[in-house]
Amino acid sequence: MINASVYAIVQNEEKHIERMLKSVADFAEIIIVDSGSTDKTLEIAQKFNAKIHHHDWQGEGVQKNYAFSLCSHEWVLNLDGDEEVSPELKAEICEFMGQSEFDGLDIKFHEFYMGGIVDDRVRKNTHIRFFRKSSGEYRNLGVHAQVSINGKVRKSRGVIYHFSDKPIKELVSKNNNYSSLRAQQKFEKGKKPSLAKLLFIFPLVFFKSYFLRRSFFDGKKGFIIAVINAFYAFMKEAKLYEIWLNKKGN
Known part of the structure; x- marks a missing residue:
């Protein structure tokens, strides 16, 4: 038994959640926070004695x-469904x-999408x-929440596999919703639009994703x-x- 807590937020993950739960079945505690699944997600989670x-x-x-606050062990692992x-x-x-030297592991993610594994390069x-x-x-606590560690962090050798098999239609729809939330957050922080960013953000992010991250190997x-990342x-x-235009119009 691994004396640590696993916590995950889920909704309608019946396609994947059993794979995730099997990989951590020997952890001492599994916390599942569900936001309204209508499929077999919770039925599957119950088979693994998840809370x-x-x-x-x-x-x-x-x-x-919220899920993090429910964990009862000293060490915690966060996963998605x-x-x-x-x-x-x-x-x-x-x-x-x-x-005792390090307080966190910065873990590598190996992606699966569009029907296959991403090239290892x-x-x-x-x-x-x-x-x-x-x-x-x-x-x-906004979009893409990240945990902050008060202590030293080490890079992992092992990986988490991410089965990001959403169709392009669903991925673009998700990015459309997230981009609205992020734009609103920027506005609330007082950030102003820039012509330079509008002109150059697309080619810069494309260059970073395709060349610096070596996506061309895929x-x-x-x-x-x-292209989706850049858009x-x-x-x-x-x-x-x-948002700023509408504010000026008011």
């Missing part, structure tokens, strides 16, 4: 912070808990997902994802400009 809580959706940051802990990472976590995203509970805090799929960045700036 299930309902919490109406209030944004990713609020949901994660469509993720899976690799055996190598699990062994690394067991070793990591026995040391594509640079992987990393996120702090395993950490000492007393050292972690969610400071930004062929046509890498090109498509780089998402552009939409945030365009919508910020629209």
